[in-house]
Each structure stands twice: as structure tokens, then as C-alpha cells.
Amino acid sequence: MTTSLKIAFLPLTDAAVLVAARECGFAEEEGLALDLVRTTSWATLRDRLVFGQVEAAHMLAPLAVAVTLGLSQQPAALAAPYKLNVNGNMLVMAGDFAKALEPDVVARLSDPLGTAHDFATAIGLWRRKPVIGVVHRFSSHSLMLRYWLANAGVDPDRDVVLRVLPPSLTVEAMRAGEIDGFIAGEPWGSAAVAAGLAEAVAIGERIWSRGVEKVLACRESWLQDNPETADRLLPALARAAAWCDDPGNREALANLLADSRYIDQPAHLIERALSGQIIARAGDPPVSSADFMLFGREASSFPWRSQALWIYSQLVRWGMVAHEPAMVAKASAVFRPDIYRRALADSGVSMPGASMKVEGAVNQPLPVGSKEGKLTLGPDRFFDGRVFDPEKIDDYLAGFTPLR
Template identity: 65%
Template sequence: MTPLSIAFLPLTDSAPIVVAAELGFAEAEGLALTLVRDTSWATVRDRLVYGQVQAAHLLAPLAVAVTLGLSQTPCAIAAPFKLNDNGNALTLSAEFAAALDPDPRNRVDDPEATAHDFAAAIGLHHRKPIIGIVHRFSSHALMLRYWLGYAGVNPDRDVTLRVLPPSLMTEALRAGEIDGFIAGEPWSSVAVNEGLGEIAAAGATIWKRGVEKVLATRADWAQANPDALDRLVRALAKAASWCDDPANRDALATLLARAEFVGRPAPLIAQALAGRMPLQKGSEPVEIPDFMVFNRGAANFPWRSQALWIYSQFVRWGMVAASPDSERAAAGVFRSDLYRRALAGAGTPMPGASMKVEGALSEPLRAGSHSGSLTLAPDRFFDGKTFDPEAISVYLKSLETPISR
């Protein structure tokens, strides 16, 4: 057996890694996985960068940021497998949410109107709104910026974005230190269940197929250990498929509820897995289609175009200067070549291309595949824009960014 250590945070989207370790998928590939539970993304990042673990459950934008040297000395990261699409939500205090549409369902269903309501509420609040984010380079923070920017809000001027570990969001909301937060599950469900906040928006309604977490390794480790990496990707592919099967939801929620993993009640975890969530304490659950996706619709394929969308947002918000070298490095983080190599003989349907125009699909689309039948899921952005990875500068010019620098 090949021993591998993987760092993770106690979040519902760690599920494929937990399932691979606990239900025999890794063992079947000759791997003995040790899961290292952490509390902050900075710690997970450092464990990976400094070689304390061989792989990590990581925010997709953080993998790109580490490669570009935006949070420390550059370290090339390889992400050969996406663990999930979506799975996050924006939760606001009752006081702040009261300035939005009174029907919580309308807020989630109409992200355009809710963004404008949020913008209008800023001036009515007793202070500049403080919104918790799990990391500056998180999928959630970029989605929040994108959503606010649509309504003319400058997230670097009009609100305060405060970085907190996901597990501390609810206590910060309870103490009045923040006015809301955007984070992965189960933390929005916990906040609603405890009467601390109301869900006002979901990542799945901002970008129907928003890139979320990835399996990350150091690029030099991936190059030196191709066989072990291939076996890990195969184990995760089988685990992700198991996680996405509705028949396994209760068992998955029970597994994740264990103290060594997510450590929260199984019913709270299960509602996000099912995409049926109450938006206020005591309210009936509402359906949010594809709230969290582990496998279907090519969710595990590391599209280089999605890495470039992340890069485009870094450029948009002044986090990195645009350059051909940075663009090339960002695209190279998502390793579709390694995904294809690992699953070549497994009969896994996979796209024939490594990039696509993001946001162009409003309906499911049968796509060309090297094996089997592949249907790509709708991937629209809420504002109807599309992202062509071959025309990033044109895309950025189309965004009226209220940035003040």
C-alpha cells in the first residue's frame, strides 16, 4: 500500500476525499490515505507547499494564487481533479437581510434584484457592512465580488471583507462582528438552524457551474509520482460518483457528521446534499437545483478555461497585473492532461477539449467525448455574460468594474 497524506477542512465538499478513504475506493487502488483535518485554508496551503502532506482539499482560486505567488513565495500547484462545483451560500444577519426583498425565496431566485437590494441597503446600515470570507483567494469571495460588482458595488470600498476560518463564521455572526458571510456548507445551514442568519444568495444561482474545490498537489510531486497520483485520481473519481448518487445521501451525511470529519448533525449536512434548504429558521426548505455537484455533468474535469476565469477575476480586482506569463501559469494549474492520463482506461467520459466558453450553456449539451456519453450541464452566469478564455482582455473591458485604485 502506498501511504498518502491529504489535508482538508471540515466542509461538506470534502466528501469525495472522505469517502475515498473510508469506503475502500483508495484501498482498492493500493493507497493508504491519512486525512489531516485543519481549521483554516492558510494552514492547508502551508502544509501542502512545505511538503507536510502530498495532497490537499483546496480552494480552486487559492491553487492559482499560490502558483502565481500572490500569497507567499511562488510554488507551482497541480490540480488534476475538481472535487465539486458550487456548494456555498451568502448568509446575512436578520437586520441586514430585512432591507432586502421580504420573501427569502425571491432573494435566492433573483440574484440580479437581490444584488441591487444589497447595494441599496449599504447606505441604510448602521456601519459599512462587514462580510466574512474564508480566504481572499476563495471561490466564494470571487463570486461575491462578481455579484456585487454587477450592482455597482466596489467590494474594496463599499463593504469590508473580513477573512475568517469557515468554522468561526457562525460565532462571528452571533457576536455581531460581521453582518454576513459567504462560505461552503454546512455553515450557512448551521447559521440558519441556530437563528443567526438568513440565506440571501447561493453560488449555484450566481454561476450555475461555479468552480469550487480541487484536489491539489505540488507540481513537482505530481511529476515525480505519476503512478500514485493516477491511482488517487481514479479513487476520487469513483468516490465522487458515489457521493452524487441520491441513494447514498443519508449514508454520506452520516459519515461526514462524524467528529473527525465535518462534525455537524447529519440532517444539516443532508439538506445541502439534496439541494433543499430552509432559508430562514423555521421556514420550509426550498429547492436550489445543483446546489452542490460532486460528479455529474463533467464536474470533476479540470477545465483550463475555469482556471483562466479565476485569473481574469484576479486581474479585474487588481490582485495581479495582466501578463502573458501569469495567464499561462494560471491556465497550467488545472491539469486536464493528468486527469485524462489517470482515467484513460477507466471508461470515464471526458471532454475532447480542455477549454470552453464559460457561461454559454443554458441547456444540457451532449458533447464530444473520447469514450462513453458525456452531457455538459448548464453553466450560465446570472448576468448572462460569457467568458471566452481566448479573449480575456475583451471580457474584462465588458465588465464595468467600480474599482477605485
Template identity: 50%
Template sequence: MSIETMRIGFLPLVDAALPILARELGFAEEQGLALDLVRDVTWATVRDRLLYGHTDAAHMVAPLAIATALGHDRPATAMAVPFVLGLNGNAITFSIALGEACGLGDALGDPHAVGAALRAVAVARRDAGRRLRFGVVHRYSSHNYMLRYWLAGVGIRPDADVEIVVTSPPFAADALAAGEVDGICVGEPWNSIAVDRGVGRIALATAQIWRRGVEKVLAMRAGVADERRDATLRLIRALHAAAAHFVRPDTVEDSAAILARPAYLDAPVDAILRAITDRIRVVPGGDPVHYPDFMFQYREAANFPWRSQAAWLYAQMARWDGRGHDAAAAAVAAATFRPDLYRAALAGSGAPLPGASSKLEGALGEPIGAGSTQGRLVLGNDRFFDGRAFDPDDIPGYLAGLP
């Protein structure tokens, strides 16, 4: 088998693990692929490299792929998301001063209780003319939408009561340390690094806001996915094999050591290992707290690109961008996620393949069997913290019911 090269852009985050491990552990080579991984420090640069053909695919925040397809901030480019690289794995970290003002303890807080305390501080700061400022990794990021969803749900008005700005993940702890922001919503290991440096304390995991929130994806230009369909399917198979390896308890230390290398995350092994094993050090010097499924990357067909997840992200864009709902735009957003490619790649592999491409999001409180065309599929708790469910077939009704 001749080896075909694919260049993949990424940011130094734990959820870049699957392409990194696919390259380092031979899963890509088994599929006849050589992965050339290109590290960047901002999502805007990752996107631009992809759009201008400097890379063939990218580790990307899911909403940015959708925004690119819709032409937000730049000319529209058809995009394809054939694989989800992970669910959740982010946290909301307060500065030490804000954590003390909100009375944070030594464990992850309750979203409603932390929200009530934060609201009192935010209103006081707003009235004093010094609004609290939170950093997110990109305007079109799940971090931005998860943070906004939580803030609005506890009575804090984003952009009115608090300010939300963009900060690059590797510099998020620096922004906290410099006092440029009062809180951050970012992926690991950068929350843990802020805590270990003594400049922040983790208030919430984003899995507490949406238990199965879509996070990073494999993004490609749709033309590349079509023109290089065979290589794309082989890449999906390599990433799926890497995911199965990544979640095995006996591999976590080796995986953390690989990710910590200077070429990849260039970060402390211990901080990476904690994220991989769902252990979160909430306060400086504290013992790590175990939070199951903090980072979720394989079970329950976690890598499947549900179009309903894309639709939820689109609904948040419509909510916060002031554009309102547009049926044609919603259709483009949902079609960006490509379950057809995922199914084509893994047919015959034994991997569970959902029979549907869309579902009611946030409706499950307990594990339940789901229809599949291959393998046995069980879906677990996917609740939103406020108890709402999202019907992708009624976006206008959903938006009308939000605070």
C-alpha cells in the same frame, strides 16, 4: 499490491466528501492507497502544510492553488490540480438584521432583486460611515470572487461601498452571531448552521451567480504529482469512484453520517444531508427549499479540471488585486489545472473524457452534447447571472467589458 500512503489536508466542509468517502468506503484501498486525512481550520494552514511537505495533496479552494503557483503572498511554487472535487455548494448568508433590511423572503432570492435591495442598504451604511462587512473564507477563494462578481454586477463596489474580510468556515456562524460581519459567503454546512442557530438567513446560492462555478479541487505540488505519478493517477480513480457513489440517492444518508463524525465535519447530520440533497433551509425554522444542483460533483464530467475555469479565476485575480492582466501569469494559472493527468487516470474506465481542455464559460443555457474522446458527454446550463460569457482566449477583452 503494496499499500502506498498519501496524506491529504482538508477543511471540515461537505465538499471534502470525496477523499473522506474514498478512505472510509474502501475506494482508495481498491487502488492500493491508504489515505491519511489531516483536518485543519483555515485554508492558509492547509496550503502551508502542503507546501512544506506535511501533506501530499489537499482539498483546497481553487483560486488558492493558482495564487500559490503565481507567487501571490509567498514565493511561487509550481502546483498541479488534476481533479475538481466539486462545483458550487456555497451560499451568501445575511445576518437576520440585514435580511430584514433587504426584505428577504422565505425562498432564495433573485440575484438582481436582492442586489438592488442590498445596494440601497450598503449606500446608506457607507454614507453613515458604517460600511457593511462581509466575511469570505480566504482572499484567494472562489467565495471572494463570486461575492465580488455579484456585488459589482448589481452596482455595489467591493472595498468602497462594502468591506470584505476573511473568516474561517467553522467560525463563520460565530462571526455573524457576534455582529463582526453582516454577511458571509461560505461552504456548507456552515450557512445552514448559521440559519439553524437563528443568526442568519440565506440570500443566494452561489450557483445562482455562476451555475457551474468551480469550487474545491485536489491540489498538489507539481513535483509531487510528477514524482508520484502512479499514485496520483490511482488517487484520481479512487476519488472518481467516490464521486459516483456520493451522488447515488440510496447512499446520501450513509454519506451524511460519515461526514458528520467528529474527525471530519463534527456537524449535525441533518444540515449535511440537506446540502447533499440540494435542500436549503433559507430562514430559521423554515421548510427546506429544493434548489437543483446546489452542490454539483459528478455529472457532466464535473470533476474534470477545465483550464478555462482556472483562466476565469485568474481574470478575477487580475480584476481585484490591481495587478492587471499579464499573459505569462495567465498561462501559468491555466497550466495549474492538469486535464492530462485526469485523462491518463480514467482512460479505459468508461468515464466521459472531454476532447478539449478549455471552453467558453457561461455560454450554455440548455444541455448540449460536447466532444469527448471517451464516453458520451453532455454539458448543462453554466450561465452567469448577468448573462456574460467568458472567453479564456480574450481575457483583456473580457476584463474591459466588466463593470
């Protein structure tokens, strides 16, 4: 018997695993019929999931945590048993603003620490507080932007204006002069560069080498009531992720995503993120970033509880949530490695034996113990060299210099 599942998504390149699971037959092989429901904004997607209009969603990882912590309009217990990707976002700014930055875009993107300080100087030269588009207050992009700016002494709540708008509207907002730049998942940064509206300033992969991005989010109650369905869905996604990571499938994947049902943008723009060949400024040769977006390799899909807690630490840092033991427990419980392990136990997918790790401590590929004995974790370094120990959240937060 075939089980139908409605899954909400936004038109972004990192919806690739869901699209491939449907279009390449991986879901069908598991007896699942995926109905992918295209949505414009993260707020609408959140509501569709919370109110039961869909069974699952392609969701910003911090949004899943925030909804569970009661920071959203309609609190609900959400669970993320699978990460759909890591990395994949880019900060772009108007060309006039970028003139105050390092002109060599390869050097600019390779040195996020120096570029952050250049950016701080550029703010003082700009005609107004720079207006930077973010796709949601509780997005990985927004938290990374805050982290990056604060390193250079920029207060993201005072020195710039962060304006929320859906990813697919970012390019038109730049064209209309409503924003001076934005940070979003691909292909929207590339689309702004291709239109001559912006230049790339920083990429997520260089801010946090394995930065958590989108997750498969479900209502906790649905996961509890439908374990057999979840145990079919995750293997389908894992096979789709392996297919998406295969360089030989990039062109086919870009063409799938370009369809009007999904992203509805040119395939060549979409393929840039998939291949890690980023055009930072119109007319320039591509800048290579081999790990610009990962779907499954090197345990990219594993829902580390420590990453949920890093998200929590940033929410605390910016005064979005009170730091309390109950909140720590709730945030940690959003990511569900137990369900991941159960669903993929017989799939051959390599997975770590631990559920938490010190984030930012891996500087080069690291072999680790797993059931299959063949798992290598990729570098997960933060651009400023900090590490996040999930057992020492207080010490981590105390290490940041207050901006005011």
C-alpha cells in the same frame, strides 16, 4: 504494496469525495491508504502542502492559482488534476439586514440579479459598512461575492468590509457580532440559519451555475515524481464522486461527514447541501436547488483550463495580479486535464475532448463529444448573462464598468 498519502482538508461538506474515498474503500481498492489531515484555516492548509507536510490538499481553486502566480506568502508551483466539486457555497446575512431584501426567500434566491440591487440599497440603510466574512482572499466565494456585488455598483473594496476568517469560525463570529454575514461552503451557512443568526441571501449555484470550487491540489514536482500514485488516486476519487452524487447515498454520506474527525456538525444540516434542499430562513420550508453541490456528474470533476483562466481574470480585475502573457500561461497550467485524462483513460469516466470552453455559454444540458460518446454538460450560466471566452480575456475585462 499499499501507498500512504497524507491529504489536508477543511471541515466542509465539499470534502465529501475524499472522505468517501477513504471510508468506503475506494482508495483501498487502488492500494492507497489515505490519511486525511483535518486543518482549521486555508492558510495553514496551504503551508502544509507547500512545505511538503502533505502530498495533496482539498484546496480552494483560486488559492491554487494564486500560490502558483506568487501571490501568496510562499510561492510554489501547484497543480490541480481533479476538481472535487462545483457549487456548494451560500451568502447569509443577519436577519435585520435581510429585512431590506425581498421577503419571499424563494424569489430572493431565484433572482440573484434583483437581489444584488436590493443588497446595494440595504447597504445604505445599515448602521455601518456591512462586515462580510470570507474564508480567504483567494477563495471562489470571495471572487463570486465581488462579481455579484459589482454588478449592482457596489465596490467590494470600499462599500463593504471583507473580513477573512476560517469557515468553522463564521457562525461564532456572527454570534459575537463581529461580522454581519458571511459567504462560505456548507454546512456553515445552514448552521447560521439554524441558529437563528442569519438568512440566506444568495447561493453560489445561482451566481454561476457550475462555479468552480475545491480542487485536489498537489505540488507540481510531486505529481511529476509520482505519476503511478496519481494514476491510482484519481480513479478512486472518481468512484467516490459517483457514490457521493447518488441520491441513495445521501444519508450515509451525511452521517460519515458528521463524524468528529471530519465536519463534526449534525448530519441533518450536512444533508441539506447534498440534497439541494436549503433552509433560507429558520422556520421556513426548504428552497429546492437541485444542483446546489455536484461532485462528479456532468464532468463536474474535469479541470477545465478555461475555469483557471476565469479565476485569473478576476484576480486581474481586482488588481491582485498584473495582466501579463507569462501570468496567463502560468494560471492556465495550474489545471491539468492531461493528468485527468491519463489517470482515468481506462476507468469508463466520460470526459470532454477539449480542455477549454467558453464559460457561461451553456443554458441547458448539452450533449458533447467524448471518448465514450455519452457525456452531457450541465448549464454553466453566469447570473448576469456574460460569457467568458478564454481566448479573449482582454475583451472580457474591458466589458466591465469601472467602479471608481
